[in-house]
Amino acid sequence: MNWLQLGPAATVAFLGAFLASFVEFVEAATIVLAVGTVRGWRSALSGTALALAVLCALVLVLGPALTQVPERALQLAVGLLLLLFGMRWLRKAILRGAGILALHDEDAIFRSETANLRLARATARWGVDPIATVTAFKSVLLEGVEVAFIVIAVAAGGAGLLPAAASGAAVAGVLVVALAIMVHRPLARVPENTLKFAVGVLISAFGVFWTGEGLGIAWPGQDLSLLALIVVMLAAGLAGVRIAGAVAARATVRVEAR
Amino acid sequence: MRTMQVILHELAGLFIDDGSLAVALLVWCAIVGGAVVIAPRLPATVSGPALALGCVAILWANVGRAAKLRAAGR
Numbered sequence: 001m002n003w004l005q006l007g008p009a010a011t012v013a014f015l016g017a018f019l020a021s022f023v024e025f026v027e028a029a030t031i032v033l034a035v036g037t038v039r040g041w042r043s044a045l046s047g048t049a050l051a052l053a054v055l056c057a058l059v060l061v062l063g064p065a066l067t068q069v070p071e072r073a074l075q076l077a078v079g080l081l082l083l084l085f086g087m088r089w090l091r092k093a094i095l096r097g098a099g100i101l102a103l104h105d106e107d108a109i110f111r112s113e114t115a116n117l118r119l120a121r122a123t124a125r126w127g128v129d130p131i132a133t134v135t136a137f138k139s140v141l142l143e144g145v146e147v148a149f150i151v152i153a154v155a156a157g158g159a160g161l162l163p164a165a166a167s168g169a170a171v172a173g174v175l176v177v178a179l180a181i182m183v184h185r186p187l188a189r190v191p192e193n194t195l196k197f198a199v200g201v202l203i204s205a206f207g208v209f210w211t212g213e214g215l216g217i218a219w220p221g222q223d224l225s226l227l228a229l230i231v232v233m234l235a236a237g238l239a240g241v242r243i244a245g246a247v248a249a250r251a252t253v254r255v256e257a258r
Numbered sequence: 259m260r261t262m263q264v265i266l267h268e269l270a271g272l273f274i275d276d277g278s279l280a281v282a283l284l285v286w287c288a289i290v291g292g293a294v295v296i297a298p299r300l301p302a303t304v305s306g307p308a309l310a311l312g313c314v315a316i317l318w319a320n321v322g323r324a325a326k327l328r329a330a331g332r
Binding site: 088091094095098101208218225229233239247250254 | 264268269273274275276279280283284287290291294295302303305306309310311313314317318320321322324325326328329330
């Protein structure tokens with residue numbers, strides 16, 4: 001089965017993995033840039049390389065183990081995880097869109113991380129600074145685990161989706177690394193909340209779809225219903241921003257009237 | 259050890275931000291799953307949209323509650 005035959009599911013898998021991974025890579029790149037700028041690139045890149053090696057080992061061990069799980073059980077488990085993951089992002093993006101939560105600020109994170117790293121005292125051994133290496137390692141490992149989860153979860157829902165999801169994540173990774181090398185500072189101009197909103201919509205739609213499949217629901221139109229679910233989630237997200245804004249405005253008026 | 263704890267905590271945080279949202283979604287999926295098992299003849303044109311729209315209703319209720327609490331706390 002090739003990508004074209006997989007149609008909507010593969011396209012959504014590619015887009016979902018690309019957008020979600022892009023956000024995660026931007027977050028990791030901010031910390032690695034902070035570490036490299038303040039404490040040297042040797043330690044920053046050592047931590048990054050170490051985290052990538054651990055990630056590769058995790059994927060190589062866990063990936064084949066997933067093929068042993070029965071398809072429907074895997075679809076249900078993955079569907080539920082994607083639903084929780086997607087709805088969490090969508091919720092946060094809605095609250096940020098309505099002005100209730102503060103927007104994610106990569107510049108502020110970069111400033112706070114560089115300030116902390118400047119204060120930390122440690123002696124370099126063999127030319128590698130342990131604090132810098134651990135900071136870069138932790139950041140790349142955490143964001144990388146999220147990317148690995150997204151790729152495995154999106155791909156586990158159906159046969160043949162792995163190339164689409166992995167391509168999406170790989171393209172996002174290459175793009176963020178290229179942009180980080182070019183601008184040499186945090187990618188603060190990325191419209192992160194819009195991206196998170198889009199990812200929340202896509203991943204939630206995927207989550208509902210695979211959960212339904214796992215529960216034994218035969219979706220009308222099969223994979224095409226995924227497109228309908230995306231439209232439903234998009235409309236729900238946009239309406240959610242209005243609902244949250246209206247509720248917050250009413251509550252503020254009540255508090256001020258007291 | 260502390261790094262592992264942070265990683266595990268962050269991993270759980272991937273799926274659960276507001277616990278009540280996660281619990282409500284899981285309970286709703288269990289209800290729809292139960293209905294599909296109890297009434298296998300339930301058409302997919304009913305169970306599928308019910309699953310999706312239930313999740314949407316839970317999300318709206320959650321963001322509405324969060325907005326109210328944040329506004330009241332200001």
